[in-house]
Amino acid sequence: xxxxxxxxxxKPGLDGHDRGIKVIASAFRDAGFEVIYTGLRQTPExxxxxxxxxxxxxxxxxxxxxxxxxxxxxxxxxLREKGADHVLLLGGGIIPKEDVEKLEKMGVGxxxxxxxxxxxxxxxxxxxxSERRKEEKIL
Amino acid sequence: xxxxxxFYKGDKIALSKLISYVENQSTGYRKLLAQxxxxxxxxxxxxxxxxxxxxxxxxxxxxxxLLTKEKKRVGIIAVDPTSPFTGGALLGDRIRMQxxxxxxxxxxxxxxxxxxxGGLATSTKEVCxxxxxxxxxxxxxxxxxxxxxxxxxxxxCDTTIVVFVPESGDSIQAMKAGLMEIAxxxxxxxxxxxxxxxxxxxxxxxxxxxxxxxxxxxxxVSTEALNNKGIDLLLAKIFEHKKFISENxxxxxxxxxxxxxxLKRIIELKVKELLDEKILNSFDxxxxxxxxxxxxxxxxxxxxRVLNKVNLGK
Numbered sequence: 470x471x472x473x474x475x476x477x478x479x480k481p482g483l484d485g486h487d488r489g490i491k492v493i494a495s496a497f498r499d500a501g502f503e504v505i506y507t508g509l510r511q512t513p514e515x516x517x518x519x520x521x522x523x524x525x526x527x528x529x530x531x532x533x534x535x536x537x538x539x540x541x542x543x544x545x546x547x548l549r550e551k552g553a554d555h556v557l558l559l560g561g562g563i564i565p566k567e568d569v570e571k572l573e574k575m576g577v578g579x580x581x582x583x584x585x586x587x588x589x590x591x592x593x594x595x596x597x598x599s600e601r602r603k604e605e606k607i608l
Numbered sequence: 609x610x611x612x613x614x615f616y617k618g619d620k621i622a623l624s625k626l627i628s629y630v631e632n633q634s635t636g637y638r639k640l641l642a643q644x645x646x647x648x649x650x651x652x653x654x655x656x657x658x659x660x661x662x663x664x665x666x667x668x669x670x671x672x673x674l675l676t677k678e679k680k681r682v683g684i685i686a687v688d689p690t691s692p693f694t695g696g697a698l699l700g701d702r703i704r705m706q707x708x709x710x711x712x713x714x715x716x717x718x719x720x721x722x723x724x725x726g727g728l729a730t731s732t733k734e735v736c737x738x739x740x741x742x743x744x745x746x747x748x749x750x751x752x753x754x755x756x757x758x759x760x761x762x763x764x765c766d767t768t769i770v771v772f773v774p775e776s777g778d779s780i781q782a783m784k785a786g787l788m789e790i791a792x793x794x795x796x797x798x799x800x801x802x803x804x805x806x807x808x809x810x811x812x813x814x815x816x817x818x819x820x821x822x823x824x825x826x827x828x829v830s831t832e833a834l835n836n837k838g839i840d841l842l843l844a845k846i847f848e849h850k851k852f853i854s855e856n857x858x859x860x861x862x863x864x865x866x867x868x869x870x871l872k873r874i875i876e877l878k879v880k881e882l883l884d885e886k887i888l889n890s891f892d893x894x895x896x897x898x899x900x901x902x903x904x905x906x907x908x909x910x911x912x913r914v915l916n917k918v919n920l921g922k
Contacts, residue, residue: 501695
């Protein structure tokens with residue numbers, strides 16, 4: 470059976486604007502991905518734990534509250550601590566350019582800001598996932 | 609250390625990887641399942657089914673909370689549909705289980721149906737086996753929102769719960785066959801809504817006709833899952849059912865029947881794989897179709913000839 474791209478989508482923190490992430494979720498679903506949508510008010514701990522349980526290729530976080538410089542680094546840190554840094558972290562929202570650069574340098578895969586088309590995000594994800602996946606010895 | 613060794617040591621990431629491996633039916637997955645099979649068989653499996661929006665996820669959430677208070681390790685498999693058009697899926701059952709994500713001993717896995725139409729995903733039973741072998745005491749399986757005939761869940765669990773809401777009332781008559789027959793316990797959720805009492809009494813009447821002396825009497829539990837009402841009673845009924853079927857041999861027979869079904873399924877899948885491969889490699893299907901179209905051959909005789917030439921044993 471073909472291995473599907475699995476992505477966890479979440480909104481961390483208290484920001485309740487979920488229209489954007491729902492648009493992305495639908496677009497990813499229509500692109501043939503398996504989207505695990507966990508909804509609003511997630512803590513970084515919940516996001517990383519859910520990503521582990523779901524064995525996702527990537528986590529997508531939508532942040533429009535301005536808390537991105539806290540939340541993205543924290544999720545990256547937790548992924549490393551739990552040995553799950555094979556999971557690609559990406560995100561979207563209202564994020565100033567200089568912060569985008571800083572976060573991408575820290576290890577965030579890509580941040581999509583207003584104006585991005587869903588096709589761009591889909592193409593990026595397909596490429597990034599196929600590059601990152603590696604075969605592990607099971608038995 | 610390979611993934612299986614880490615799995616045996618209780619590593620959650622390894623568990624998750626093995627589930628994917630089995631779910632994707634990656635090369636050698638049968639060997640893996642054969643290896644862990646002896647470790648499984650200890651978990652008690654509860655299936656939760658019912659129409660979309662009946663509250664299955666919320667009930668699973670609350671039940672699991674009660675089970676973890678008793679220090680039980682719980683695995684949850686939540687199934688949502690795959691689009692037959694795009695192959696994609698939106699898996700949203702975790703939204704109702706937020707508090708469980710980081711709870712000790714709880715592991716939740718969302719599965720997309722991936723072409724299966726029985727209410728479960730193609731590999732739900734196998735994933736159940738992996739969770740069982742990992743050491744989960746209880747496994748709760750939540751189906752997609754079902755209509756009347758998606759009944760695979762019976763073959764994957766020990767106790768089956770069918771969840772209705774007061775609005776299901778009018779259709780209960782129509783549900784007499786299928787969904788109505790598989791329940792060990794009925795739940796009428798959102799029972800604070802209008803019509804709940806009527807639905808319960810209608811259900812009770814239907815069940816009453818069916819009841820036989822000495823057999824399990826399927827109870828109806830009224831719940832308001834969101835407000836955590838009635839869940840303790842539901843759990844008590846699950847324990848009662850578990851005790852009942854364990855003591856009078858029903859569970860043993862049920863599991864043996866499941867093994868028979870599994871065997872059949874495993875063999876069929878393997879035969880299908882072999883057949884596809886052999887037929888694709890050694891016969892020109894297009895040419896046969898062409899001949900049939902021209903009236904030089906018929907598909908029944910051609911099918912017979914193809915099958916006779918295929919050697920499945922090798």
